[in-house]
């Protein structure tokens with residue numbers, strides 16, 4: 308019955324959120340995963356974007372749907388929003404969709420940032436950086452009052468590493484990759500230099516750095532808060548004076564969409580009140596929400612089918 312409903316119309320609350328797929332055929336034509344990505348992205352833009360806002364635009368494949376929906380709304384509602392990209396890809400998306408491009412120099416304080424994730428555990432601890440853009444993503448997200456994470460349900464797991472096997476992406480300065488690699492491996496697993504696919508040699512990030520994908524030992528009950536501070540601490544050995552103060556997020560929202568049914572399965576808001584640090588140069592950015600001192604106040608928004 309749900310399958311039938313899914314192929315007809317999807318509506319969800321709160322805040323008058325509502326979207327629909329025009330036809331069952333249209334939905335079938337889209338792969339399950341893409342449908343999930345799109346549903347989460349559309350909901351994020353419908354529910355969390357308002358006129359006159361400054362918006363951080365994440366990177367990856369899910370954000371493409373969010374930018375498409377944003378461009379639709381800007382046109383239909385004559386909205387005036389400014390977009391700050393998290394990567395070369397995001398910048399191109401903003402330009403291609405005729406949205407107003409800006410940067411943190413002009414708009415250092417953002418209302419909302421929207422971005423994808425590679426894996427999300429039940430505590431909303433996230434792995435990000437599959438697309439290698441985690442440094443700018445982290446800085447942009449940290450500049451926003453509200454951070455909205457959009458993902459299809461393939462990203463949802465009971466513990467980190469259960470589904471995401473490509474490792475925890477860690478951006479390092481090129482000259483420091485070896486010692487950081489050894490330090491990570493001393494904590495277990497292997498830390499592999501990410502190698503480019505259509506170019507000889509390593510992937511070079513938008514910031515000119517390298518990426519180590521740390522294939523940590525995935526296990527239930529891993530203390531990511533502790534581990535994250537160990538990573539930061541070990542990296543701090545290399546440069547102690549480059550700690551970067553986090554801004555305060557008012558809200559972290561994670562939207563997950565059950566791909567097959569195109570049903571929003573999770574809408575969580577966590578109010579965050581913290582002051583944590585990011586070691587900028589050795590950006591460990593794997594987006595450990597926990598390590599940033601999130602206080603777990605949870606609001607679940609029910610979604611309904613019609």
Ligand SMILES: O=C(CO)[C@H](O)[C@H](O)COP(=O)(O)O
Nearest residue numbers: 367368369423436437438440
């Ligand atoms: O962190 C990211 C890029 O650095 C992406 O947000 C993450 O990899 C998810 O990508 P996708 O939406 O393609 O699944």
